[in-house]
Amino acid sequence: MRVLGIDPGLVATGYGVVESERGDLRHIASGTITIPASRPLSARLRMLYDSLGEICSRYDPAEVAVENTFLAKNVAVALKLGQARGIALLVAELAQLPISEYAPTEIKIAVTGFGGAAKEQVQLMVGRLLRLSVETTTHHATDALAAAICHLHSGPWRRIVARPREVASRTL
């Protein structure tokens, strides 16, 4: 199964496509969508919408995993983050892809075995699991790859047990 992981942000959104075949993980693509802060907000949201749509078309994932952070410094930051996340979820929904959301702690546990892991540990483990050199990926891309890995490890169980409603309504 091919999974697109997304780490949404208004300035930088990480994406990472990972494929799992008989338990073996393979890196397909990853990167950071960087949006100039100088553009009006609506234009920035459209750039994110266009870029994520293009990534969905190009890599044709079967499912999407989104990092679901509730940690924001303040209300203004949360509003901005919410706008970017809303676009990411919309793009996946329009592409009719099942979406799973994971908290940063869940992603860290899935990748490093420890929920309090530092960014560098996550980067190191993602690099090892996907046989990538650490230097080639940004933190945003690494976080997106980690979300995809987390989904491939824990996704099927979560979706069947914890979210029957979501799966049901997405298959309409």
Place this chain on the structure above:
Amino acid sequence: MRVLGIDPGLVATGYGVVESERGDLRHIASGTITIPASRPLSARLRMLYDSLGEICSRYDPAEVAVENTFLAKNVAVALKLGQARGIALLVAELAQLPISEYAPTEIKIAVTGFGGAAKEQVQLMVGRLLRLSVETTTHHATDALAAAICHLHSGPWRRIVARPREVASRTL
């Protein structure tokens, strides 16, 4: 000029279309897009996207005014509000409509002359300005109509003086 006002929210989004002809304001349409909280978040965002897109097609506004609130109880509420606002801005951008954002205080001043006006005062004044009976509109629809009125009163000045960058990039 015909303006679509939007008061975005994840559970209820108000919309209001107002036309100004030689200084005379006319109510074209208004209402509330209500989205069932039981559906998965991505499906709710898509319902909002579809509904606002349909409203843009049906009423063909020349510009859009969005209530730009930075007041949210906490980070979790701000994230939800941000998601809905992101969708509203994206729909307007995809329809290539110029967007202006107004703070709740600006909207209250434009409609009632007083930035600390209560919801009931705003509703009363919107009703008078548009010759509507107060009972026919919800608070969300009234807030959206008030945003449209605010834009028709103060829009041209704001766009020319305060936001040359935004106008320039939107005409691309």
